[in-house]
Amino acid sequence: MTANAALISPAISSGLSSQFSPEDVQIDIRNVGKVYGSKTEEPVVALDGVTLRIRRGEFISLLGPSGCGKSTLLGIIAGFQSATSGQLLQDGRPITRPGPSRTVVFQDYALFGWMTVQQNVEFGLKAKGMGRAERAEIARALIAMVRLNGFEDKFPHQMSGGMKQRAAIARALAPDPDILLMDEPFGALDAQTRVLLQEEIARISSEAGKTVIFVTHGIDEAVFLADRVVVMSPRPGRVREEVLVPLPRPRTAEMRSDPWFVSTVNDLWETLKPEWQKGE
Protein backbone atom coordinates (compact mmCIF):
# COMPACT_ATOMS: atom_id res chain seq x y z
CA MET A 1 0.00 0.00 0.00
CA THR A 2 2.72 2.48 0.97
CA ALA A 3 4.64 1.48 -2.14
CA ASN A 4 1.67 2.44 -4.29
CA ALA A 5 1.24 5.74 -2.53
CA ALA A 6 4.86 6.65 -3.06
CA LEU A 7 4.53 5.84 -6.74
CA ILE A 8 1.83 8.35 -7.45
CA SER A 9 3.12 11.81 -6.64
CA PRO A 10 4.61 13.83 -3.81
CA ALA A 11 1.19 15.31 -3.00
CA ILE A 12 -0.10 11.88 -2.08
CA SER A 13 0.75 10.45 1.27
CA SER A 14 -0.85 8.72 4.19
CA GLY A 15 -1.78 9.94 7.63
CA LEU A 16 -2.44 13.53 6.61
CA SER A 17 -5.18 13.95 9.18
CA SER A 18 -2.72 13.95 12.04
CA GLN A 19 -1.31 17.29 10.85
CA PHE A 20 -4.33 19.43 11.86
CA SER A 21 -4.50 21.37 15.04
CA PRO A 22 -7.33 20.03 17.22
CA GLU A 23 -9.58 23.12 17.06
CA ASP A 24 -9.90 22.81 13.28
CA VAL A 25 -11.38 19.37 13.50
CA GLN A 26 -15.13 19.26 12.96
CA ILE A 27 -15.67 15.55 12.48
CA ASP A 28 -13.36 13.20 14.31
CA ILE A 29 -13.66 9.55 13.35
CA ARG A 30 -11.57 7.39 15.62
CA ASN A 31 -10.97 3.76 14.85
CA VAL A 32 -14.54 3.16 13.76
CA GLY A 33 -15.63 -0.37 12.88
CA LYS A 34 -18.92 -1.78 11.65
CA VAL A 35 -19.82 -5.44 11.68
CA TYR A 36 -23.06 -6.70 10.20
CA GLY A 37 -23.75 -9.90 11.99
CA SER A 38 -26.38 -12.45 12.70
CA LYS A 39 -26.22 -15.52 14.87
CA THR A 40 -26.73 -17.86 11.95
CA GLU A 41 -24.39 -16.42 9.34
CA GLU A 42 -20.76 -15.39 9.21
CA PRO A 43 -20.50 -11.75 10.34
CA VAL A 44 -19.53 -9.25 7.64
CA VAL A 45 -16.94 -6.63 8.50
CA ALA A 46 -18.06 -3.53 6.60
CA LEU A 47 -15.63 -1.10 8.23
CA ASP A 48 -12.42 -1.85 10.08
CA GLY A 49 -10.51 0.72 12.09
CA VAL A 50 -11.40 3.81 10.07
CA THR A 51 -9.71 6.93 11.40
CA LEU A 52 -10.35 10.25 9.72
CA ARG A 53 -10.32 13.87 10.82
CA ILE A 54 -12.29 16.35 8.79
CA ARG A 55 -11.71 20.07 9.09
CA ARG A 56 -14.35 22.75 9.11
CA GLY A 57 -15.14 23.83 5.55
CA GLU A 58 -13.23 20.97 3.99
CA PHE A 59 -14.55 19.12 0.94
CA ILE A 60 -13.82 15.40 1.34
CA SER A 61 -14.41 12.77 -1.32
CA LEU A 62 -14.78 9.22 -0.07
CA LEU A 63 -13.66 7.20 -3.06
CA GLY A 64 -13.78 3.46 -3.48
CA PRO A 65 -15.33 0.55 -5.34
CA SER A 66 -18.75 -0.73 -4.40
CA GLY A 67 -18.71 -2.72 -1.19
CA CYS A 68 -15.86 -0.77 0.37
CA GLY A 69 -18.11 0.54 3.11
CA LYS A 70 -18.07 4.19 2.04
CA SER A 71 -21.86 4.52 2.14
CA THR A 72 -21.90 2.70 5.47
CA LEU A 73 -19.41 5.22 6.82
CA LEU A 74 -21.59 8.07 5.54
CA GLY A 75 -24.66 6.51 7.16
CA ILE A 76 -22.80 6.31 10.46
CA ILE A 77 -21.69 9.95 10.20
CA ALA A 78 -25.31 10.91 9.42
CA GLY A 79 -26.47 9.00 12.49
CA PHE A 80 -28.72 6.59 10.61
CA GLN A 81 -26.81 3.63 11.99
CA SER A 82 -24.36 3.20 14.82
CA ALA A 83 -20.76 2.02 14.74
CA THR A 84 -19.94 -1.36 16.24
CA SER A 85 -16.68 -0.05 17.66
CA GLY A 86 -14.74 3.17 17.87
CA GLN A 87 -15.77 6.76 18.40
CA LEU A 88 -17.38 9.41 16.26
CA LEU A 89 -17.32 13.05 17.33
CA GLN A 90 -18.77 16.21 15.87
CA ASP A 91 -17.23 19.30 17.46
CA GLY A 92 -16.12 17.09 20.33
CA ARG A 93 -19.57 15.59 20.99
CA PRO A 94 -20.51 12.03 20.07
CA ILE A 95 -22.89 11.58 17.14
CA THR A 96 -25.89 9.52 18.28
CA ARG A 97 -28.78 10.31 15.94
CA PRO A 98 -29.53 12.12 12.70
CA GLY A 99 -30.02 15.85 12.98
CA PRO A 100 -30.21 19.05 10.93
CA SER A 101 -26.55 19.91 11.46
CA ARG A 102 -25.72 17.01 9.12
CA THR A 103 -28.09 16.74 6.17
CA VAL A 104 -27.92 14.11 3.46
CA VAL A 105 -28.31 14.10 -0.33
CA PHE A 106 -29.23 10.60 -1.49
CA GLN A 107 -28.48 8.84 -4.76
CA ASP A 108 -32.19 8.19 -5.33
CA TYR A 109 -33.06 11.80 -4.30
CA ALA A 110 -35.53 10.60 -1.61
CA LEU A 111 -37.67 13.65 -2.35
CA PHE A 112 -41.15 13.64 -0.87
CA GLY A 113 -43.24 12.81 -3.94
CA TRP A 114 -46.45 14.28 -2.50
CA MET A 115 -44.87 17.69 -1.98
CA THR A 116 -43.96 20.36 -4.49
CA VAL A 117 -40.34 21.44 -4.83
CA GLN A 118 -41.14 24.44 -2.64
CA GLN A 119 -42.67 22.25 0.09
CA ASN A 120 -39.77 19.80 -0.10
CA VAL A 121 -37.25 22.60 0.45
CA GLU A 122 -39.36 24.09 3.24
CA PHE A 123 -39.54 20.76 5.11
CA GLY A 124 -36.41 21.29 7.22
CA LEU A 125 -37.42 24.90 7.95
CA LYS A 126 -40.87 23.82 9.07
CA ALA A 127 -39.17 21.32 11.40
CA LYS A 128 -37.34 24.25 12.98
CA GLY A 129 -40.68 25.91 13.69
CA MET A 130 -40.02 28.77 11.30
CA GLY A 131 -43.02 30.90 10.21
CA ARG A 132 -44.71 30.47 6.85
CA ALA A 133 -43.53 33.68 5.19
CA GLU A 134 -39.94 33.40 6.32
CA ARG A 135 -39.51 29.80 5.22
CA ALA A 136 -41.13 30.49 1.84
CA GLU A 137 -38.62 33.25 1.26
CA ILE A 138 -35.58 31.19 2.28
CA ALA A 139 -36.78 28.25 0.17
CA ARG A 140 -37.24 30.48 -2.88
CA ALA A 141 -33.70 31.79 -2.49
CA LEU A 142 -32.30 28.25 -2.28
CA ILE A 143 -34.34 27.13 -5.28
CA ALA A 144 -32.84 30.04 -7.19
CA MET A 145 -29.37 29.01 -5.99
CA VAL A 146 -29.76 25.56 -7.53
CA ARG A 147 -31.29 27.23 -10.63
CA LEU A 148 -34.75 25.73 -10.36
CA ASN A 149 -36.63 29.06 -10.54
CA GLY A 150 -40.03 28.54 -12.08
CA PHE A 151 -40.26 24.95 -10.86
CA GLU A 152 -41.33 25.78 -7.29
CA ASP A 153 -44.81 24.33 -7.76
CA LYS A 154 -43.80 21.25 -9.71
CA PHE A 155 -43.90 17.80 -8.17
CA PRO A 156 -40.80 15.55 -8.28
CA HIS A 157 -42.38 13.20 -10.82
CA GLN A 158 -42.74 16.10 -13.24
CA MET A 159 -39.00 16.74 -13.35
CA SER A 160 -35.87 15.10 -14.78
CA GLY A 161 -33.31 13.29 -12.63
CA GLY A 162 -30.89 16.21 -12.67
CA MET A 163 -33.61 18.63 -11.58
CA LYS A 164 -34.71 16.30 -8.81
CA GLN A 165 -31.16 16.18 -7.48
CA ARG A 166 -30.95 19.98 -7.58
CA ALA A 167 -34.14 20.12 -5.54
CA ALA A 168 -32.73 17.57 -3.10
CA ILE A 169 -29.57 19.67 -2.70
CA ALA A 170 -31.66 22.78 -1.98
CA ARG A 171 -33.69 20.80 0.55
CA ALA A 172 -30.53 19.58 2.29
CA LEU A 173 -29.09 23.11 2.45
CA ALA A 174 -32.30 24.63 3.85
CA PRO A 175 -31.74 23.88 7.58
CA ASP A 176 -28.31 25.54 7.19
CA PRO A 177 -26.36 22.42 8.19
CA ASP A 178 -22.71 22.49 9.26
CA ILE A 179 -22.00 19.44 7.15
CA LEU A 180 -23.49 18.27 3.88
CA LEU A 181 -23.32 14.52 3.32
CA MET A 182 -23.69 13.36 -0.28
CA ASP A 183 -24.15 9.66 -0.98
CA GLU A 184 -23.26 9.02 -4.64
CA PRO A 185 -25.59 11.88 -5.55
CA PHE A 186 -24.95 11.73 -9.29
CA GLY A 187 -24.86 7.94 -9.61
CA ALA A 188 -28.26 7.74 -11.30
CA LEU A 189 -27.69 10.58 -13.78
CA ASP A 190 -26.49 10.50 -17.37
CA ALA A 191 -22.89 11.51 -18.07
CA GLN A 192 -23.62 15.04 -19.33
CA THR A 193 -25.96 15.93 -16.47
CA ARG A 194 -23.40 14.55 -14.05
CA VAL A 195 -20.65 16.84 -15.36
CA LEU A 196 -22.95 19.87 -15.16
CA LEU A 197 -24.02 19.06 -11.62
CA GLN A 198 -20.41 18.50 -10.55
CA GLU A 199 -19.68 22.07 -11.58
CA GLU A 200 -22.80 23.25 -9.77
CA ILE A 201 -21.70 21.49 -6.60
CA ALA A 202 -18.23 23.02 -6.93
CA ARG A 203 -19.86 26.47 -7.14
CA ILE A 204 -22.47 25.91 -4.42
CA SER A 205 -20.02 24.39 -1.93
CA SER A 206 -17.65 27.36 -2.29
CA GLU A 207 -20.55 29.81 -1.99
CA ALA A 208 -22.15 28.10 0.98
CA GLY A 209 -18.86 27.34 2.74
CA LYS A 210 -20.07 24.04 4.13
CA THR A 211 -18.08 21.02 5.10
CA VAL A 212 -18.94 18.40 2.48
CA ILE A 213 -18.43 14.65 2.56
CA PHE A 214 -19.00 13.32 -0.92
CA VAL A 215 -19.22 9.57 -1.48
CA THR A 216 -18.46 8.41 -5.01
CA HIS A 217 -16.90 5.68 -7.08
CA GLY A 218 -15.98 8.14 -9.83
CA ILE A 219 -12.27 8.98 -9.67
CA ASP A 220 -12.39 12.17 -11.74
CA GLU A 221 -15.44 13.40 -9.88
CA ALA A 222 -13.73 12.74 -6.54
CA VAL A 223 -10.58 14.62 -7.54
CA PHE A 224 -12.41 17.44 -9.32
CA LEU A 225 -14.53 18.34 -6.31
CA ALA A 226 -12.45 17.59 -3.22
CA ASP A 227 -9.80 19.28 -1.13
CA ARG A 228 -8.85 15.80 -0.03
CA VAL A 229 -9.69 12.44 -1.58
CA VAL A 230 -9.95 9.60 0.94
CA VAL A 231 -9.48 6.35 -0.91
CA MET A 232 -11.07 3.29 0.67
CA SER A 233 -10.37 -0.37 0.06
CA PRO A 234 -12.97 -3.11 0.33
CA ARG A 235 -13.56 -6.17 2.50
CA PRO A 236 -13.02 -4.99 5.17
CA GLY A 237 -13.56 -1.27 4.46
CA ARG A 238 -10.43 0.65 5.37
CA VAL A 239 -8.86 3.99 4.56
CA ARG A 240 -6.23 3.04 2.03
CA GLU A 241 -4.68 6.40 1.26
CA GLU A 242 -5.40 10.09 1.14
CA VAL A 243 -4.73 12.50 -1.72
CA LEU A 244 -4.50 16.24 -1.15
CA VAL A 245 -5.78 18.22 -4.13
CA PRO A 246 -3.80 21.43 -4.60
CA LEU A 247 -6.14 22.92 -7.25
CA PRO A 248 -7.61 26.31 -6.23
CA ARG A 249 -11.29 26.77 -5.46
CA PRO A 250 -13.87 27.29 -6.79
CA ARG A 251 -13.17 24.52 -9.25
CA THR A 252 -13.95 25.28 -12.87
CA ALA A 253 -14.37 23.10 -15.95
CA GLU A 254 -10.92 23.88 -17.42
CA MET A 255 -9.20 22.35 -14.39
CA ARG A 256 -10.19 18.98 -15.79
CA SER A 257 -7.41 19.40 -18.35
CA ASP A 258 -4.83 20.59 -15.79
CA PRO A 259 -1.79 18.26 -16.06
CA TRP A 260 -1.84 17.54 -12.32
CA PHE A 261 -5.52 16.61 -12.50
CA VAL A 262 -5.05 14.33 -15.49
CA SER A 263 -2.03 12.51 -14.06
CA THR A 264 -3.58 12.13 -10.60
CA VAL A 265 -6.77 10.63 -12.02
CA ASN A 266 -4.70 8.24 -14.15
CA ASP A 267 -2.44 7.26 -11.26
CA LEU A 268 -5.41 6.62 -9.00
CA TRP A 269 -7.00 4.50 -11.67
CA GLU A 270 -3.83 2.45 -12.04
CA THR A 271 -3.61 1.82 -8.29
CA LEU A 272 -7.29 1.07 -7.87
CA LYS A 273 -7.71 -1.11 -10.96
CA PRO A 274 -6.78 -4.43 -9.29
CA GLU A 275 -9.33 -3.88 -6.53
CA TRP A 276 -12.02 -2.73 -8.93
CA GLN A 277 -11.45 -5.85 -11.02
CA LYS A 278 -11.69 -8.02 -7.93
CA GLY A 279 -14.92 -6.36 -6.88
CA GLU A 280 -16.61 -6.92 -10.23
Added chain:
Amino acid sequence: MGANAEAGAMTAVPDRSVPATRKMPWSRLLADKSVRAGLGLAAFFAFWQAVTGLGLVDGFLLPSPFAVAQALWDMAVDGSLWIHLAASLQRVAVGFLLACVVGLALGLVCGWWRSVSDFVRPVVEALRPIPPLAWIPITILWFGLGDAASYFLVFLGAVFPAFVATYTAVRGLDRNQMNAALCLGAKPWQLFWDVLIPASLPIILPGLRIALGVGWMCVVTAELIAAQTGLGYLIQQSRMLFQINNVVAGMVTIGLVGFAMSAILERIERRVNAWAPSERN
Protein backbone atom coordinates in the same frame (compact mmCIF):
# COMPACT_ATOMS: atom_id res chain seq x y z
CA MET B 1 -56.02 14.88 -12.36
CA GLY B 2 -56.84 11.97 -14.62
CA ALA B 3 -60.54 12.60 -14.13
CA ASN B 4 -60.15 16.26 -14.99
CA ALA B 5 -58.23 15.47 -18.14
CA GLU B 6 -60.93 13.03 -19.13
CA ALA B 7 -63.72 15.53 -18.55
CA GLY B 8 -61.73 18.13 -20.47
CA ALA B 9 -61.34 15.82 -23.44
CA MET B 10 -65.04 15.01 -23.42
CA THR B 11 -66.15 18.62 -23.62
CA ALA B 12 -63.36 19.68 -25.95
CA VAL B 13 -64.04 17.14 -28.67
CA PRO B 14 -67.51 18.28 -29.82
CA ASP B 15 -66.52 21.97 -29.51
CA ARG B 16 -63.61 21.64 -31.85
CA SER B 17 -65.13 19.43 -34.49
CA VAL B 18 -68.78 19.89 -35.27
CA PRO B 19 -68.27 18.86 -38.90
CA ALA B 20 -65.89 16.06 -37.89
CA THR B 21 -68.60 14.58 -35.70
CA ARG B 22 -70.62 14.03 -38.84
CA LYS B 23 -67.71 12.44 -40.66
CA MET B 24 -66.36 9.78 -38.28
CA PRO B 25 -67.80 9.92 -34.78
CA TRP B 26 -67.79 6.24 -33.94
CA SER B 27 -64.17 5.30 -33.47
CA ARG B 28 -63.54 8.45 -31.45
CA LEU B 29 -66.67 8.00 -29.38
CA LEU B 30 -65.73 4.39 -28.67
CA ALA B 31 -62.35 5.48 -27.35
CA ASP B 32 -64.08 7.30 -24.50
CA LYS B 33 -64.02 5.36 -21.25
CA SER B 34 -67.44 6.41 -20.01
CA VAL B 35 -69.02 5.66 -23.40
CA ARG B 36 -67.58 2.16 -23.20
CA ALA B 37 -68.88 1.77 -19.66
CA GLY B 38 -72.34 2.93 -20.78
CA LEU B 39 -72.34 0.52 -23.71
CA GLY B 40 -71.32 -2.37 -21.49
CA LEU B 41 -74.17 -1.68 -19.08
CA ALA B 42 -76.65 -1.15 -21.94
CA ALA B 43 -75.68 -4.49 -23.45
CA PHE B 44 -76.20 -6.19 -20.10
CA PHE B 45 -79.70 -4.72 -19.70
CA ALA B 46 -80.54 -5.50 -23.33
CA PHE B 47 -79.57 -9.14 -22.79
CA TRP B 48 -81.62 -9.25 -19.58
CA GLN B 49 -84.61 -7.72 -21.40
CA ALA B 50 -84.22 -10.14 -24.29
CA VAL B 51 -84.10 -13.19 -22.04
CA THR B 52 -87.20 -12.14 -20.10
CA GLY B 53 -89.09 -10.43 -22.94
CA LEU B 54 -88.79 -13.44 -25.28
CA GLY B 55 -90.13 -15.69 -22.54
CA LEU B 56 -86.92 -17.74 -22.25
CA VAL B 57 -87.14 -17.31 -18.49
CA ASP B 58 -90.33 -17.33 -16.48
CA GLY B 59 -91.23 -13.81 -15.32
CA PHE B 60 -91.79 -15.18 -11.85
CA LEU B 61 -88.18 -16.39 -11.63
CA LEU B 62 -86.65 -13.28 -13.16
CA PRO B 63 -88.67 -10.11 -13.81
CA SER B 64 -87.80 -7.93 -16.79
CA PRO B 65 -85.74 -4.76 -16.31
CA PHE B 66 -88.87 -2.69 -16.89
CA ALA B 67 -90.78 -4.51 -14.18
CA VAL B 68 -87.89 -3.96 -11.80
CA ALA B 69 -87.69 -0.29 -12.72
CA GLN B 70 -91.42 -0.01 -12.08
CA ALA B 71 -91.01 -1.64 -8.67
CA LEU B 72 -88.14 0.70 -7.82
CA TRP B 73 -90.21 3.68 -8.86
CA ASP B 74 -93.16 2.58 -6.75
CA MET B 75 -90.97 2.07 -3.68
CA ALA B 76 -89.27 5.40 -4.26
CA VAL B 77 -92.62 7.16 -4.47
CA ASP B 78 -94.07 5.55 -1.36
CA GLY B 79 -90.79 6.24 0.45
CA SER B 80 -90.02 2.72 1.63
CA LEU B 81 -86.92 2.49 -0.60
CA TRP B 82 -85.39 5.55 1.04
CA ILE B 83 -86.08 4.32 4.55
CA HIS B 84 -84.37 1.00 3.86
CA LEU B 85 -81.51 2.61 1.94
CA ALA B 86 -80.88 5.13 4.72
CA ALA B 87 -80.88 2.37 7.35
CA SER B 88 -78.33 0.35 5.40
CA LEU B 89 -76.12 3.35 4.67
CA GLN B 90 -76.12 4.41 8.29
CA ARG B 91 -75.10 0.91 9.39
CA VAL B 92 -72.32 0.60 6.86
CA ALA B 93 -71.06 4.08 7.78
CA VAL B 94 -70.81 3.32 11.49
CA GLY B 95 -69.27 -0.13 11.00
CA PHE B 96 -66.85 1.13 8.36
CA LEU B 97 -65.68 4.04 10.52
CA LEU B 98 -65.07 1.69 13.44
CA ALA B 99 -63.13 -0.61 11.12
CA CYS B 100 -61.06 2.31 9.83
CA VAL B 101 -60.15 3.47 13.32
CA VAL B 102 -59.15 0.00 14.52
CA GLY B 103 -57.63 -1.21 11.22
CA LEU B 104 -55.57 1.93 10.64
CA ALA B 105 -54.34 2.15 14.23
CA LEU B 106 -53.42 -1.52 14.42
CA GLY B 107 -51.88 -1.46 10.95
CA LEU B 108 -49.74 1.57 11.77
CA VAL B 109 -48.53 0.08 15.03
CA CYS B 110 -47.77 -3.33 13.49
CA GLY B 111 -46.13 -1.79 10.42
CA TRP B 112 -43.92 0.45 12.53
CA TRP B 113 -42.88 -1.96 15.29
CA ARG B 114 -41.94 -5.37 14.03
CA SER B 115 -42.08 -6.88 17.53
CA VAL B 116 -45.74 -5.87 17.92
CA SER B 117 -46.63 -7.34 14.55
CA ASP B 118 -45.03 -10.64 15.58
CA PHE B 119 -47.64 -10.88 18.33
CA VAL B 120 -50.64 -9.45 16.50
CA ARG B 121 -50.40 -10.84 12.99
CA PRO B 122 -50.95 -14.53 13.85
CA VAL B 123 -54.18 -13.56 15.64
CA VAL B 124 -55.31 -11.44 12.70
CA GLU B 125 -54.43 -14.10 10.16
CA ALA B 126 -56.37 -16.72 12.12
CA LEU B 127 -59.47 -14.53 12.47
CA ARG B 128 -59.40 -13.22 8.91
CA PRO B 129 -60.53 -16.42 7.10
CA ILE B 130 -63.75 -16.69 9.17
CA PRO B 131 -66.45 -15.28 6.88
CA PRO B 132 -68.83 -12.71 8.39
CA LEU B 133 -71.70 -15.13 7.70
CA ALA B 134 -70.19 -17.56 10.20
CA TRP B 135 -70.13 -14.80 12.80
CA ILE B 136 -73.89 -14.20 12.58
CA PRO B 137 -75.07 -16.69 15.24
CA ILE B 138 -72.67 -15.47 17.88
CA THR B 139 -73.32 -11.86 16.85
CA ILE B 140 -77.04 -12.28 17.48
CA LEU B 141 -76.23 -13.91 20.80
CA TRP B 142 -74.08 -10.95 21.82
CA PHE B 143 -75.95 -8.01 20.33
CA GLY B 144 -79.50 -9.25 19.67
CA LEU B 145 -81.44 -8.18 16.58
CA GLY B 146 -80.60 -4.47 16.60
CA ASP B 147 -78.31 -2.07 14.79
CA ALA B 148 -75.38 -3.10 16.97
CA ALA B 149 -75.31 -6.55 15.35
CA SER B 150 -75.07 -4.97 11.90
CA TYR B 151 -72.35 -2.55 12.99
CA PHE B 152 -70.36 -5.45 14.32
CA LEU B 153 -70.69 -7.53 11.15
CA VAL B 154 -69.73 -4.59 8.91
CA PHE B 155 -66.81 -3.93 11.20
CA LEU B 156 -65.69 -7.56 10.93
CA GLY B 157 -65.84 -7.47 7.15
CA ALA B 158 -64.06 -4.15 6.74
CA VAL B 159 -61.45 -4.22 9.48
CA PHE B 160 -59.20 -6.85 7.91
CA PRO B 161 -58.73 -5.21 4.49
CA ALA B 162 -58.14 -1.88 6.27
CA PHE B 163 -55.56 -3.46 8.55
CA VAL B 164 -53.73 -5.38 5.81
CA ALA B 165 -53.50 -2.31 3.54
CA THR B 166 -52.18 -0.07 6.33
CA TYR B 167 -49.73 -2.67 7.54
CA THR B 168 -48.42 -3.28 4.01
CA ALA B 169 -48.13 0.45 3.35
CA VAL B 170 -46.16 1.24 6.48
CA ARG B 171 -43.98 -1.85 6.02
CA GLY B 172 -43.10 -0.75 2.52
CA LEU B 173 -42.13 2.84 3.38
CA ASP B 174 -38.98 4.06 1.67
CA ARG B 175 -36.18 3.91 4.25
CA ASN B 176 -34.33 6.74 2.54
CA GLN B 177 -37.33 9.06 2.72
CA MET B 178 -37.65 8.44 6.45
CA ASN B 179 -33.91 9.03 6.86
CA ALA B 180 -34.15 12.21 4.79
CA ALA B 181 -36.93 13.48 7.06
CA LEU B 182 -34.95 12.57 10.19
CA CYS B 183 -31.77 14.28 9.08
CA LEU B 184 -33.76 17.40 8.20
CA GLY B 185 -34.79 17.49 11.85
CA ALA B 186 -38.39 16.29 11.48
CA LYS B 187 -40.38 16.30 14.72
CA PRO B 188 -42.45 13.18 15.45
CA TRP B 189 -45.72 14.89 14.36
CA GLN B 190 -44.10 15.99 11.12
CA LEU B 191 -42.74 12.52 10.48
CA PHE B 192 -46.24 11.14 10.99
CA TRP B 193 -48.47 13.67 9.20
CA ASP B 194 -46.12 14.95 6.50
CA VAL B 195 -44.23 11.77 5.63
CA LEU B 196 -45.68 8.51 6.94
CA ILE B 197 -49.35 9.19 6.17
CA PRO B 198 -49.02 10.77 2.70
CA ALA B 199 -46.43 8.17 1.67
CA SER B 200 -48.79 5.37 2.74
CA LEU B 201 -52.02 6.69 1.19
CA PRO B 202 -51.45 5.19 -2.30
CA ILE B 203 -51.74 1.76 -0.66
CA ILE B 204 -54.10 2.59 2.22
CA LEU B 205 -56.85 4.25 0.16
CA PRO B 206 -57.44 1.38 -2.30
CA GLY B 207 -57.49 -0.89 0.75
CA LEU B 208 -60.18 1.25 2.35
CA ARG B 209 -62.19 1.16 -0.88
CA ILE B 210 -62.10 -2.64 -0.79
CA ALA B 211 -62.98 -2.54 2.91
CA LEU B 212 -66.04 -0.39 2.19
CA GLY B 213 -67.12 -2.81 -0.54
CA VAL B 214 -66.85 -5.76 1.82
CA GLY B 215 -68.66 -3.78 4.51
CA TRP B 216 -71.50 -3.04 2.11
CA MET B 217 -71.87 -6.74 1.36
CA CYS B 218 -71.80 -7.51 5.08
CA VAL B 219 -74.54 -5.04 5.94
CA VAL B 220 -76.88 -6.71 3.50
CA THR B 221 -75.96 -10.11 4.89
CA ALA B 222 -76.62 -8.90 8.41
CA GLU B 223 -79.98 -7.41 7.46
CA LEU B 224 -81.13 -10.63 5.81
CA ILE B 225 -81.08 -12.25 9.23
CA ALA B 226 -80.60 -9.83 12.08
CA ALA B 227 -82.50 -6.62 11.31
CA GLN B 228 -85.98 -5.13 10.83
CA THR B 229 -84.99 -2.47 8.25
CA GLY B 230 -82.46 -2.05 5.45
CA LEU B 231 -82.06 -3.29 1.91
CA GLY B 232 -81.26 -6.82 3.06
CA TYR B 233 -84.42 -6.89 5.12
CA LEU B 234 -86.37 -5.51 2.14
CA ILE B 235 -85.16 -8.40 -0.03
CA GLN B 236 -85.91 -11.00 2.60
CA GLN B 237 -89.33 -9.53 3.36
CA SER B 238 -90.25 -9.31 -0.33
CA ARG B 239 -89.22 -12.92 -0.89
CA MET B 240 -91.61 -14.06 1.81
CA LEU B 241 -94.39 -12.01 0.20
CA PHE B 242 -93.51 -13.46 -3.25
CA GLN B 243 -92.77 -9.93 -4.53
CA ILE B 244 -90.01 -11.02 -6.86
CA ASN B 245 -89.93 -7.60 -8.54
CA ASN B 246 -89.08 -5.97 -5.21
CA VAL B 247 -86.43 -8.60 -4.49
CA VAL B 248 -84.60 -7.79 -7.71
CA ALA B 249 -85.21 -4.07 -7.21
CA GLY B 250 -83.47 -4.36 -3.84
CA MET B 251 -80.57 -6.21 -5.44
CA VAL B 252 -80.26 -3.58 -8.16
CA THR B 253 -80.18 -0.84 -5.53
CA ILE B 254 -77.42 -2.65 -3.63
CA GLY B 255 -75.43 -2.99 -6.83
CA LEU B 256 -75.84 0.63 -7.88
CA VAL B 257 -75.04 2.04 -4.45
CA GLY B 258 -71.94 -0.15 -4.16
CA PHE B 259 -70.86 0.96 -7.62
CA ALA B 260 -71.37 4.61 -6.70
CA MET B 261 -69.44 4.31 -3.42
CA SER B 262 -66.53 2.69 -5.17
CA ALA B 263 -66.54 5.30 -7.94
CA ILE B 264 -66.58 8.18 -5.46
CA LEU B 265 -63.68 6.73 -3.46
CA GLU B 266 -61.74 6.11 -6.63
CA ARG B 267 -62.15 9.77 -7.58
CA ILE B 268 -60.86 10.82 -4.16
CA GLU B 269 -57.93 8.44 -4.53
CA ARG B 270 -56.99 9.92 -7.86
CA ARG B 271 -56.97 13.40 -6.42
CA VAL B 272 -55.07 12.57 -3.23
CA ASN B 273 -52.55 10.24 -4.85
CA ALA B 274 -52.09 12.17 -8.09
CA TRP B 275 -48.35 12.23 -7.39
CA ALA B 276 -48.02 8.44 -7.06
CA PRO B 277 -46.79 6.27 -9.95
CA SER B 278 -49.86 4.00 -9.62
CA GLU B 279 -52.22 6.89 -10.45
CA ARG B 280 -50.42 8.10 -13.57
CA ASN B 281 -51.24 6.84 -17.09
